[in-house]
Every structure is written in C-alpha cells, then in structure tokens.
Amino acid sequence: xxxxxxxxxxxxxxxSVSPMAQAGILRTLGVKGSxxxxxxxxxxxxxxxxxxxxxxxxxxxxxxxxxxxxHSDFEYSQRGWKTKATDSQSAEKTDLSYVSIPVLFQxxxxxxxxxxxxxxxxxxxxxxxxxxxxxxxxxxKDWSKTLxxxxxxxxxxxxxxxxxxxxxxxRYNFDFANLSSAQDIKVKNNSLDVWVGVGYxxxxxxxxx
Numbered sequence: 001x002x003x004x005x006x007x008x009x010x011x012x013x014x015x016s017v018s019p020m021a022q023a024g025i026l027r028t029l030g031v032k033g034s035x036x037x038x039x040x041x042x043x044x045x046x047x048x049x050x051x052x053x054x055x056x057x058x059x060x061x062x063x064x065x066x067x068x069x070x071h072s073d074f075e076y077s078q079r080g081w082k083t084k085a086t087d088s089q090s091a092e093k094t095d096l097s098y099v100s101i102p103v104l105f106q107x108x109x110x111x112x113x114x115x116x117x118x119x120x121x122x123x124x125x126x127x128x129x130x131x132x133x134x135x136x137x138x139x140x141k142d143w144s145k146t147l148x149x150x151x152x153x154x155x156x157x158x159x160x161x162x163x164x165x166x167x168x169x170x171r172y173n174f175d176f177a178n179l180s181s182a183q184d185i186k187v188k189n190n191s192l193d194v195w196v197g198v199g200y201x202x203x204x205x206x207x208x209x
Contacts (some may be wrong), residue, residue: 027063028157028165030199032056038079038191040179051095053078057192062104063203071104072117079189083134096189097129100173102151110144113160119153123173125189142182147189148176167197 034057039050058073064070085091104121123162125147130139140143155169175188 025062025064026060026202028059028061028199028201030165030167030197031058032167032195034171034193034195035208036078036191038081038189040081041188041190042187047084049082049084049091051078051080051082051093053095053191055195056106057100057195059197059199066110067108069106071102071106071121073100073102073104075100075102077125077191079191080132092133093204094121094132094134095130096127099126099128100124101126102173103153104153108157111159114156114158116156117154118149119155119169119171120137121151123149123151125149125175140180141190142180143146144177144179144181147175147177147179149173149189155195163201165197165199165201167195167199169193169197172198 011097028119034055036053036055037050038053040048045180055075055077057073059071059073062070062072076085077100078095080093082091082093083089084170100123102121102123104119106117106119108117127139127143127145131137148206151171151173153169155171158166171193172190173193174190177188179187179189
C-alpha cells in the first residue's frame with residue numbers, strides 16, 4: 001500500500017509538468033539535497049539526542065504572479081533520535097526513513113539577482129524503513145506508517161545565472177499527530193533541514209538581467 005501511494009504521487013507530479021509548462025504556470029524544476037537535525041517531542045522520562053541525517057529530493061515550483069507560488073516536492077528524508085546513556089542503560093539509536101511530500105505555499109520578494117522568500121504548508125510522510133536498537137528492523141504495529149505534518153521555511157533564490165536557478169532554504173518540519181497510537185506513548189517527529197537546490201527556470205529572465 002505504501003509503495004503504491006509513493007508511485008501514484010510521483011506519477012501525478014511527473015504527468016502534471018508538461019501541460020503546466022506549456023501553460024506558463026511551471027516556474028522551476030529542480031533537484032535538491034540537505035542536512036537535517038531530527039528528534040522527537042515526547043512525554044517520556046528519557047532524554048534524547050538528535051540525529052544528523054541527509055535528505056534528497058525533487059522540487060517543482062508553480063507560479064501565480066510575481067509574489068506567490070507553490071512548491072510540490074518529493075523527498076527522501078532521514079529522521080530519528082538517540083536516547084542519552086545513563087548509569088544503568090547504554091544509549092539506544094532509532095533511525096527512520098521517510099518519503100515526504102510537502103506542498104508549500106511561497107511568498108517571494110521580487111528581485112533581479114537574489115529573491116528572498118518564505119514558505120508554509122502541509123506535508124505527508126510515509127514511513128518506509130526503521131533501524132532501531134529499541135524496536136529492531138520491523139515497524140511496530142502501533143506506529144502510524146503515514147503521518148501528516150507541517151513545514152515552515154525561509155530562503156532565497158539566486159537568479160543571476162538564469163535559466164539555472166540556485167536556492168538555499170532553512171526549513172522546520174513538525175508532525176500534527178503522534179507516531180504511536182499507544183495511549184502511554186506520545187511521540188512526534190520534528191526536524192530542522194538546510195536545503196541547497198539547483199533547478200531550471202522556465203519563462204523569461206527576471207527584469208534587469
């Protein structure tokens with residue numbers, strides 16, 4: 001079921017690119033990567049350290065005027081956490097792998113060379129893999145394999161080399177619901193990503209170039 005959802009979402013994204021480009025709505029198509037610091041919000045007594053991971057993705061930006069646009073992205077995300085060691089227990093690490101599909105609404109400040117922006121929107125996460133000292137390599141039965149969350153971000157696009165567009169974005173991701181459905185386990189993922197992207201810009205050059 002999870003694989004089918006991933007394939008369907010990727011197919012819809014690809015099929016929508018060509019007609020949108022012809023209609024002049026497609027603004028940028030690119031690839032990106034990031035380093036992330038992920039962790040968990042929990043009511044547990046244990047203390048946790050954050051996991052440093054690597055994310056990869058593809059992004060499409062749809063333009064709706066000079067100020068507003070929308071990003072529909074497709075990402076592989078590494079998340080997780082590590083419990084801090086105590087006198088009676090060693091540290092335990094939990095690594096999670098997700099396919100993430102954020103839909104981010106972007107407000108930009110028009111500029112010739114460097115265009116700053118802010119982004120906000122919902123995100124769908126599909127858990128694909130777990131490697132854990134605590135839970136093993138099988139996803140626990142009481143864990144949700146799909147989660148809905150939100151993202152907020154700020155960044156800028158370098159347009160000097162149009163049609164090649166370079167972007168840098170700092171983004172914070174958070175979950176709306178608990179990872180586990182167990183009543184006594186309250187866990188929500190969160191992560192801070194620093195993304196760098198390279199894309200191809202459609203349409204005319206920005207004014208002044």
